[in-house]
Amino acid sequence: xxxxxxxxxxxxxxxxxxxxEIEISDGDRKxxxxxxxxxxGQQGLGAVVPVMQPVVSQSPPTASISEELEKPQLAAGLxxxxxxxxxxxxxxxxxxxxAEPYVQVGDVVHKxxxxxIVEAMKLMNEIESEYSGRIMEIMAENAxxxxxxxxxxxxxxx
Amino acid sequence: MPGSNFGRRIFQxxxxxxxxxxxxxxxxRGAKEGTVAIASEQxxxxxxxxxxxxxxxxxxxxxxxxxxxxxxxxxxxxxxLWAGIVVEKTLRSLLEPGEITSDFEIxxxxxxxxxxxxxxxxxxIAENVCNTEEEQAxxxxxxxxxxxxxxxxxxxxxxxxxxLLALTGKSFSPDYALERLxxxxxxxxxxxxxxxxxxxxxxxxxxxxxxxxxxxxxxxxTSYEGVFTGLGANGEMALQQEGEEPLYLTTTEGIQxxx
Numbered sequence: 126x127x128x129x130x131x132x133x134x135x136x137x138x139x140x141x142x143x144x145x146e147i148e149i150s151d152g153d154r155k156x157x158x159x160x161x162x163x164x165x166g167q168q169g170l171g172a173v174v175p176v177m178q179p180v181v182s183q184s185p186p187t188a189s190i191s192e193e194l195e196k197p198q199l200a201a202g203l204x205x206x207x208x209x210x211x212x213x214x215x216x217x218x219x220x221x222x223x224a225e226p227y228v229q230v231g232d233v234v235h236k237x238x239x240x241x242i243v244e245a246m247k248l249m250n251e252i253e254s255e256y257s258g259r260i261m262e263i264m265a266e267n268a269x270x271x272x273x274x275x276x277x278x279x280x281x282x283x
Numbered sequence: 284m285p286g287s288n289f290g291r292r293i294f295q296x297x298x299x300x301x302x303x304x305x306x307x308x309x310x311x312r313g314a315k316e317g318t319v320a321i322a323s324e325q326x327x328x329x330x331x332x333x334x335x336x337x338x339x340x341x342x343x344x345x346x347x348x349x350x351x352x353x354x355x356x357x358x359x360x361x362x363x364l365w366a367g368i369v370v371e372k373t374l375r376s377l378l379e380p381g382e383i384t385s386d387f388e389i390x391x392x393x394x395x396x397x398x399x400x401x402x403x404x405x406x407x408i409a410e411n412v413c414n415t416e417e418e419q420a421x422x423x424x425x426x427x428x429x430x431x432x433x434x435x436x437x438x439x440x441x442x443x444x445x446x447l448l449a450l451t452g453k454s455f456s457p458d459y460a461l462e463r464l465x466x467x468x469x470x471x472x473x474x475x476x477x478x479x480x481x482x483x484x485x486x487x488x489x490x491x492x493x494x495x496x497x498x499x500x501x502x503x504x505t506s507y508e509g510v511f512t513g514l515g516a517n518g519e520m521a522l523q524q525e526g527e528e529p530l531y532l533t534t535t536e537g538i539q540x541x542x
Contacts, residue, residue, distance in 0.1 A: 246363055246518045248363050251413065
């Protein structure tokens with residue numbers, strides 16, 4: 126199922142990227158978002174067209190957003206990197222509850238810049254970006270548990 | 284203390300947001316292990332991330348210290364537990380041996396609280412940071428309630444917190460407590476150079492609160508019930524659920540005994 130919030134996030138993701146098309150299937154639901162063709166001749170449908178329809182045939186395997194991203198990334202030659210959690214712990218977007226978040230979607234970051242904190246056994250680990258680029262998506266929620274290797278940030282590498 | 288590493292450089296501050304923030308900037312400017320910051324008052328002292336640490340002027344020891352443990356970084360999760368042992372040692376050196384009767388036993392509550400009579404006397408925070416020279420350090424923060432009277436605590440903390448004065452009737456100044464803390468850091472330093480997880484685990488468990496008791500633990504928004512049997516390979520809380528494999532928890536939002 127897709128709710129409006131998810132669709133909005135996808136539209137935003139698409140708008141802020143060089144990807145021309147995203148298609149995601151989830152059970153019997155499918156969504157495809159496409160951007161207008163650009164001057165350099167990229168494929169597109171002329172408008173942002175959300176398609177939501179039940180798929181009657183055998184459902185294809187469910188894919189996560191990041192898996193889907195990797196395919197168009199190759200197609201469009203886009204440099205998308207995923208920062209994953211180096212440990213199990215609790216994810217925090219800022220250094221303290223009343224502090225500004227380290228980064229927000231759209232921010233340009235450099236390699237070595239602190240992106241978030243993962244707390245494990247009361248040790249607050251500052252997690253530094255392995256890439257320079259722009260934050261496309263923050264995949265984890267503040268103060269939530271994250272697993273080892275869970276995707277935290279999608280970065281469009283510079 | 285001549286020849287001592289801890290406290291060679293001390294930033295003595297009046298009122299600050301947090302001694303952690305001060306030392307973090309000093310570390311980025313090249314400060315080394317043993318550098319200390321102490322404040323009379325912290326305006327936004329930090330405990331666990333979503334919680335603040337109440338640190339009123341002159342009523343307790345609010346200090347931070349830079350640590351550069353030796354050994355692989357995956358072992359650094361033992362440092363907050365090591366710090367609990369250091370604070371316990373500090374308290375023991377403040378009180379006369381005869382005063383630490385079973386009534387005033389100092390206990391360490393996983394992962395970072397120091398308890399006396401089931402009330403919170405102190406807490407620890409540890410931040411793993413890296414500077415531009417690619418040097419890594421832990422900024423360790425210690426909060427120890429010394430001189431508050433019962434009514435000095437905000438109502439929501441009153442039942443769970445206490446000061447050394449309120450519990451034992453003894454008054455110690457923050458400066459004196461800092462001196463004892465620096466001694467304890469120096470004395471226990473070999474345990475993190477390199478990190479000796481076996482010995483840290485053994486010492487920590489010998490003062491552990493609620494060991495072998497049945498607990499309800501909230502971790503990552505899920506509630507688990509089991510017997511607290513010890514520590515995992517990285518210092519996790521080992522919880523034995525009935526008829527299941529032991530759980531190893533890395534974080535908690537709350538622990539309650541159920542027996």
